[in-house]
Each structure stands twice: as structure tokens, then as C-alpha cells.
Amino acid sequence: MNKRFLLLSLVFMLVFMLVTPAHADAAPPEPPPGSNIDPDSELTQVRMVAETVTLTVSEDPVADNKAIAKTEAVFTMRNLGATEEKLNVRFPLSFLDGNSNGYGQFPEIQSIDVKVNGETVPTQREMQPYTIGEPNLGGPKPNRHEREEIPWAVFEVVFPPNQDVTIEVVYDVQGFGIYPYQAFKYVIETGVGWNGTIGSADVILRLPYETNKKNVWVEDIVTGYLPDWHPPVSGVFSGNEVRWKFENLEPTFENNMVFVVVTPSVWESILIEMENTSKNPNDGEAWCRLADLYQDVVDMSHYQLRSDASGIEIFESGVTAYEKCLSLLPDDPSHYYQYANLLWLDYFNQYLLGQPDTRNELGTMLQSLQTALELDPNFDEAKRLLADINFWIPEAVQQNEDGSFTLLGLTATPIPPTPWGADLTPTALPTSTIQPVTASTATASPTPSEPTKTSNPLCGSAGMILLGFGLVTGFKRKTTK
Structure with a gap:
């Protein structure tokens, strides 16, 4: 068995045995999600005939590396019974399961506006248990809650028989995650307390610019970062919106939704630099800024590269x-x-999967690092990346006793299979006329550093495999945004 494969296997096992879920990825705490309204009654003839939920995402005015979503939910309710019902309708202001955000805090949605048939109605904040069944947000949970009651915004509504009543609820929710992504959750499950199914549900995600599958991540997301909360893949992209539609829905936790978007300030910067390079193709600085932004979007940290199409x-x-x-x-x-760091991200993921380096990424990145050190022999970031490569592929980069490096992958001598360490048919890199570089100076990092960013934008235990690599190698690529 290949020794590097064995090492990686041991890392997998170690991480799964030792990591606990509470703060596994050291991600920022989540804010409370948006949610459907709930009747404060276990028996009602009132049905949710239709709902339309619109999340309008914008840059957070307080922190431009984050986002907020103005959430506007319109519910059409109908009393199917023969008598009038007067109900206390309620909206959860915090987490339904009674637990904290993982850091011992219980954040709440700060402001909520409610209208019934177009008229503004007052709400009362009340601490109440969740009584309509046991909330199963995110899948099965242990029978332990940090508190038995949660805060609700409660308001009274009269439902005449066989008449439609419109309820509008408007509030802001904070995005969560780590640059350059933000996620928003919406809980449809709370609609289960009404009579029958939800007749129809339209959910709209609206961005400040044209939506696409680059700035709204819906495919091949690392679902372990959001256990049992699956990004909806069936949405229709149109202009600035993505729309989802459901009919006769009996809501469960499987219907709860999460939306993962590139932080608006980042995508708007990409659009600006795309326009700059289009207007002036010889603007080198604009091309460099655009390249750095692209790298930010695909670099998921812990050696992960965004891998959807x-x-x-x-x-x-x-x-x-x-x-x-x-x-x-x-x-x-x-x-x-x-440039070398971006190629290393891709090469590492391909190498880990045992794929051959058909495009000679390793040779290209070594040449780029050689040039960087020729221009600046004291460029520490380049040395740290060489230390990373040496750690994983010592046959390609040799770290010398004095802290310098010899780039064996650029010599004309016989070279190992590529990707190095994989049990594949040898595929030699083209030999280079460039002599081996000795990038000397101060002692290089004894342990490799990570391609920059402190964490994946979304936390969860499934990302722990690659986090284990970060723990083993002590990654740090560049300054976190």
C-alpha cells in the first residue's frame, strides 16, 4: 500500500474519532432562521392555502463581508370549518429546538412587522414551548434542550368560516458563514400545525444582480456542513431571482431550505473587474484583482476546492x-x-483522488514559485507553499537542512510518477531546462501552511476530514478577508 495513502487514511480515522461537533469548524455562530407561522393550537380548521416567501439579499450595512436578507412572507389562510376561529398565531424569534447557537447564546430576530388583511397588528413577545409535535430541524436530535421555552412573536387573528385571510410577516435575517459565502435558512416545517397540507408554496431568492449557479451554490455542495439541510437544486433561475414552487406540501424537516450565496460585496467586485478587463484588456491590475477574487470564491480552505460544475x-x-x-x-x-497557490489547490484535490496531472499543474506551479523567489528571495508566502509541497510530495520539492528548497520537479533527471505518491502508471512531467532552484534564507516553516482562509463558510462535522489535514499541516495561505 502506498505510504501516503496510508497516512491520509490514518488522518481520516483520527479526525472522525476525535472531533466533536459543537465547534468543529470554528465557524461563527448561526443567527435564528426565517420560518413559517404556527397556530397556538393543536386542533384548527384553518388551512394554509398558499404562501409566498421572498428573501431579498443585500450587503450587510454593518459588515461588507456579510449579508442580510429582508424576508417577506405572505400567507393566504382559509377557515374550512363552519364556525369562526380566533387564534393566537405565532412566529418563532429564535431556534425552535430550544438550543443555543452553539456558543451558549440565544440570539433573536430583532424586529418583525405583521399585517392581517393589509392592516398592521401588534405582536407580543412570549416565552412558550413548541407544542405542535417535536421540532426536528436538521434531522434527529438528542432529547436534550438548553431551554424548554423559546420566544415567539404572538398576534391574534380572527378566521371567519370559508373566507381567505392574508397574513404578511416581514423581518430581516442575518447571513452566516465565513467569507466569501453566506447562508440563509428558512424553516417550512413550522407550517405543519395548520389543517391539511400547504396548498402551494412559492419561495423566491432575490439578489442585487443576475443570479446563476456561480453566485448561488446549489449543486454538489458539501452537505456535511449543513446536516440534513439540503440546498434546493430544482430552482428556476430568472433575472435577479431563483424561484422554487411546491404543491400540496406536508412539511417536514426535509422541506426546510438553505440558500448559499457568494457574499454580495464579493460578487459585485467580480462584476466590476469583469467590466474593467472588458473595457481595457491591458489593465494588468484589474486582471490580477479579478484572479484573486475568483480564487477566493473557489477556495473552501482545509485543502478544499469548490468542485461543482x-x-x-x-x-x-x-x-x-x-x-x-x-x-x-x-x-x-x-x-x-x-497563481501557484490556485494551481496547488486543484492539484492537491486531484492528487488526493489519485488522478494524473495531465495539464502539468505541478510543473507550472513550481516554475511560478521559482520566479517569485527569483524576484524576491525573501518572499515568505512562496517558501511556505514550497514547504507544503515538500510535506506532501518530497520527491518534487526537497527541503534542505539550511531551510532552502531544491525544486526536483524542474530537473531533467528521471522523475517519479505524477501525481507523486499515487499507485498509477508513471506519467513523467516534461523535463525543464531551468536549473534546480535553491530558495534560501531563513528557516522555512517546519510545517506546511494552508491555502488562505480560516474556515469553510459553513460549519459541520463532514468537513472534518479535510480539516484534519489542516490540523496536521497547520495551514495559513494569506490574510483572511
Whole structure:
């Protein structure tokens, strides 16, 4: 068995045995999600005939690396019985399961506006248990809650028989996650307390610009970061919106929704730089900024690269942008390093899967790091990346006793199979006329550092496998946004 495969297998087992879920990915605490309204009664003839929920995402005015979503929910309710019903309708202001955000805090939705048939009605904040069944948000949970009662916004509604009553609820929810992604949850499950099924449900996600599968992540997401909360993949993209429609829905936790978007400030910056490079194709700085932004979007940290079809397309756009950047600004070592780092992210993921390096990514990244160190022999980030490569592929990069590096992968001597360490048929890199580089100076990092960013935008235990690599190698690529 290949020794590197054995090492990785041991890392997998160690991580699964030792990691606990509470703060596994050190992600910021979640805010309370949006939710359907709930009747404060176990028996009612009132049915939720239709609902339309619109989440309008915008940049957080307090922190431009985050986002908020103005949530506007319109419910059409009908009393199917023969007598009038007067109910206390309620909206959860915090987590339904009675638990905290994982950090011992119980955040609440701060402001909520309610209208009944177009007229504003007052709400009361009341602490009440969740009585309509046991909430199962996110799948099975242990029979332990940090508190038995949660805060609700409660308001009275009269439902005449065989008449429609319209209830509008408006509030803001905070996005959560780590740059450059933000996620928003919406709990449909609370609609189960009404009579029968939800007749129809329209859910609309609205962004400040045209939506696509690059800025709304719906495919091949690492679902372990959101256990049992699956991004809806059946949405229809149209203009600035993505729409989902459900008919005769009997809501369960499986219908709860999560939306993962690129932080608006990041995507708007991408659009600006795309326009700049289109208007002035010789603007090297614009190409470099665009390339860095693309790298931010695909770099999930802990050696993870966004791997859905749209993520791969963004990666390829990043490669093209860096190549254009370097052709126009060939004297800046930081750009060579960033280009090499992007290639290393892709190479590492392919290498881990035992795929051959058909595009010679390793050779290209070594050449870029060599150039960076020729331009600046004291460029620490380039040395840290070489230390990473040496850790995983010592046959390609040799770390010398004095802290310097010899780039064996660029020599004309016989070289190992590529990807190195995989049990595959040898596929040699083209030999290079460049002599082995010794990037000397101060002692290099004894342990490899991570391609930059502190964490995945969404937390959860399934990401722990690759987090284990970060723990083993002590990753840090560049300054966290």
C-alpha cells in the first residue's frame, strides 16, 4: 500500500474519532432562521392555502463581508370549518429546538412587522414551548434542550368560516458563514400545525444582480456542513431571482431550505473587474484583482476546492485571469505566488483522488514559485507553499537542512510518477531546462501552511476530514478577508 495513502487514511480515522461537533469548524455562530407561522393550537380548521416567501439579499450595512436578507412572507389562510376561529398565531424569534447557537447564546430576530388583511397588528413577545409535535430541524436530535421555552412573536387573528385571510410577516435575517459565502435558512416545517397540507408554496431568492449557479451554490455542495439541510437544486433561475414552487406540501424537516450565496460585496467586485478587463484588456491590475477574487470564491480552505460544475468554471476563469495578469505584470512576485497557490489547490484535490496531472499543474506551479523567489528571495508566502509541497510530495520539492528548497520537479533527471505518491502508471512531467532552484534564507516553516482562509463558510462535522489535514499541516495561505 502506498505510504501516503496510508497516512491520509490514518488522518481520516483520527479526525472522525476525535472531533466533536459543537465547534468543529470554528465557524461563527448561526443567527435564528426565517420560518413559517404556527397556530397556538393543536386542533384548527384553518388551512394554509398558499404562501409566498421572498428573501431579498443585500450587503450587510454593518459588515461588507456579510449579508442580510429582508424576508417577506405572505400567507393566504382559509377557515374550512363552519364556525369562526380566533387564534393566537405565532412566529418563532429564535431556534425552535430550544438550543443555543452553539456558543451558549440565544440570539433573536430583532424586529418583525405583521399585517392581517393589509392592516398592521401588534405582536407580543412570549416565552412558550413548541407544542405542535417535536421540532426536528436538521434531522434527529438528542432529547436534550438548553431551554424548554423559546420566544415567539404572538398576534391574534380572527378566521371567519370559508373566507381567505392574508397574513404578511416581514423581518430581516442575518447571513452566516465565513467569507466569501453566506447562508440563509428558512424553516417550512413550522407550517405543519395548520389543517391539511400547504396548498402551494412559492419561495423566491432575490439578489442585487443576475443570479446563476456561480453566485448561488446549489449543486454538489458539501452537505456535511449543513446536516440534513439540503440546498434546493430544482430552482428556476430568472433575472435577479431563483424561484422554487411546491404543491400540496406536508412539511417536514426535509422541506426546510438553505440558500448559499457568494457574499454580495464579493460578487459585485467580480462584476466590476469583469467590466474593467472588458473595457481595457491591458489593465494588468484589474486582471490580477479579478484572479484573486475568483480564487477566493473557489477556495473552501482545509485543502478544499469548490468542485461543482460552476466552481470548476470559476477555477478555469481564475487560471486564465492569472495568466493574463502575469503577462501584463511580470515583475510582481505576489501574483506568481497566488497563481501557484490556485494551481496547488486543484492539484492537491486531484492528487488526493489519485488522478494524473495531465495539464502539468505541478510543473507550472513550481516554475511560478521559482520566479517569485527569483524576484524576491525573501518572499515568505512562496517558501511556505514550497514547504507544503515538500510535506506532501518530497520527491518534487526537497527541503534542505539550511531551510532552502531544491525544486526536483524542474530537473531533467528521471522523475517519479505524477501525481507523486499515487499507485498509477508513471506519467513523467516534461523535463525543464531551468536549473534546480535553491530558495534560501531563513528557516522555512517546519510545517506546511494552508491555502488562505480560516474556515469553510459553513460549519459541520463532514468537513472534518479535510480539516484534519489542516490540523496536521497547520495551514495559513494569506490574510483572511
